[in-house]
Amino acid sequence: MSSNSGGVRVIDEKTSLFVIAGPMFLELLLNILLNNMDTLMLSHYDENSVGAVGNANQVLFLFIIMFNIIATAISVVVAQYLGAKKYDEMNKIYTLSLLVNLVFGIVLSAFLVLGKGFITSFLHVSPQMLPDAQTYLNIVGGGLFLQAGYNVMLQILRCNGYTKIGMYISIAINLINIGGNYCFLYGPLKHLNLGVAGVGISTVTARVVALAFAICFFYAKKIGKISLKTLAPFPGRLLGKMIKIGLPSAGENFAYSFYQMVLLSFINTMGNDSVNARVYCNSLIAFSMVLASSTAMANQIITGHLVGAGNEEAAYRRVFKTLKVTLPITVGIAALNALSRRSL
Template sequence: MSQHDRINKNTSLFLLTWPILVELLLQMLIGNVDQMMISRYSQNAVAAIGNVNQIMNLLLITFNIITMATTIMVSQYLGSNNQEKVSEVYSLATYTNLFFSMILGALMVFGHKPMFKMMGMPLELYSDATIYMVIVGGLIFLQGVFMSYSAIFRSNGLMKQTMIISFVINFINIIGNFIFLNGLLGIPKLGVTGVALSSVISRLIGLIVVMIIFNKKLNAKISLKYLRPFPKETFKSLLRIGLPSAGESISYNVAQMWILSCVNRMGTYVIATRVYSNMIANFSFVYASAISTATQIIVGHLVGAGDIDDADELVMKTLKPTVLVSLIMSVIVFLCSDFIFSWFTNDPVMIALGKQIMFIEIFLELGRTFNLVIIRSMHAAGDIKYPVTIGIISMWGVAALLSYIFGIILGMGLVGVWMAMAMDELLRGVLVYRRWKQGKWRGKALV
């Protein structure tokens, strides 16, 4: 069976979505479990790790530049049955991410203090944040290379494999956290250091497993021989697709860092509440993220094969039930928020604030679902510049600006910040939906 036979217009969206959904849940856990398990030991540690993760999310977009482009290029090439440059794209993407991740790792080890200062991080968080940043950030190449393999697997429809690997990573991470935090097996209690070491060890094992599965499942190879002579045109194509595709994520995460700098002025308990709110909110939109990723892959194959109308029909059929599921999940989270927040804290002020945030989150998720499904499909179809442009304008003109006005100037605190972010998601959702219905994404395929 050829790669194109594996994914085409008859491919079940559900069969692609469910392993991605499980994988995303597991990926969320590897970052959130660290904060969940350490919340019983120190709220300062939770706030510190939350700040570091915000920085790392921004820097990880460097890898997304290549992985997004890899997913789009490989999907369209496989859709058009063009196998000639597949190994070249695989090799170029993997080694490029390795190169950039080594640079970023050095930056986080030696340049983390200016980053903390820029974000207005409270001084009492510096010690824990430094430990976590140096260990996890210094070895960020493990994530960079893993993300390249994950993009390759998804483009080829190997969703179950990445799901299993994510399970392995999370299982090892949880066991490691339990051992290091409780001082088992003769190991002293290591606190934040132990949580960071557990994350690194689990990711290393995950990378080894994904490399083994790649060699067994795919005929293509990742080798330096495909980079001699250096494939300049392929690299230019990756950047031409990846830079605009990642532009939206870059804008979003830089805006989130600005918003976090506003939240950092509100006190440690507000910072911790924001961390918990983001963790809980992630589960509200995980289904939308999974199905939008599966839709993106199929749309890429359909567009590559010239089945434009099928791609349009798929996106519209996907959107309505996805919005409904996301709304139901966010309403359930709101109704259960007191119970959920009590897992992390006994502070009634934090629990009450979290409930207010989860109510606003219902409206935020409505807009975010439109953005996830439509924007990723636009990327797959080659319509990249428009969502980036309106994303930058809205994220900064609405989310960032109004977060400062509502949260700081008007004194609405974290509630004002969440209102601003919800307004941003809703505005962009309306704009990209209108763009898709107008059909301006047609005719922008790469192949």
């Protein structure tokens, strides 16, 4: 990848898939490690806390998918505009996507905080897990708008060719989260007896740092600027286009995540041990999807640039080339999980 004077890295037909996907693979791996570290550290603190956070996280994942409507759309729109060299439109797209996702995130965060009683009742969370689940929803759910902003900023950086930055941010927030968890559960802040609340505080703190770092990097590399002035007059047609692009992709993931949430509501009636077992199994299953997810995101960025540049034939070939490489590997990993289920 080469760079132009505006801080935008050029992505074309010669760009290697794994040059883009490699950092994303490590980033997703670190994100899964982050979630698993919460589970692992809480398992030594209180088994009921594992199930409580597992219940809360299932809801939070569902809401994060909603943020991906805009995040997914921007990965397509930005890539196409950059491929077509429409640099004068970029600041409008950046500002619109960040503003819409932050406002949407604040609304959903408020719903999580105010509606936590209804949510935990729908999930049939056991009385032993209920206080911790609601506490976690209060803290992490209340700060979920930070994730909404970060998702957009990360996609902007990726589409401009800075795919490694997400990996570096993931390393930083992992260290912050693990350090915070240790302090609250076993370290100098143990006397506060915050437990799950402490884990939630660590998670929100890590997300504050992640969003701040992404914004600082955006300006440091002179990729563009975020300004409300670019939205006058309001680009309603552009917003409609982004929703039209992002909704089908996010809708598919939303349906699957909602199904998982309904399934969890049944598992909650089977006892705390069943809930905890599901949390541990999901942690292992997530690793099977890392390669496919990272290559899919990288492929989306490259094909977006190719389509924007008018090279549809190369984009078509790239999609099927990626599928031929990743599908056998993903099936192999899933089979390995199944065969190793007893030892795992």
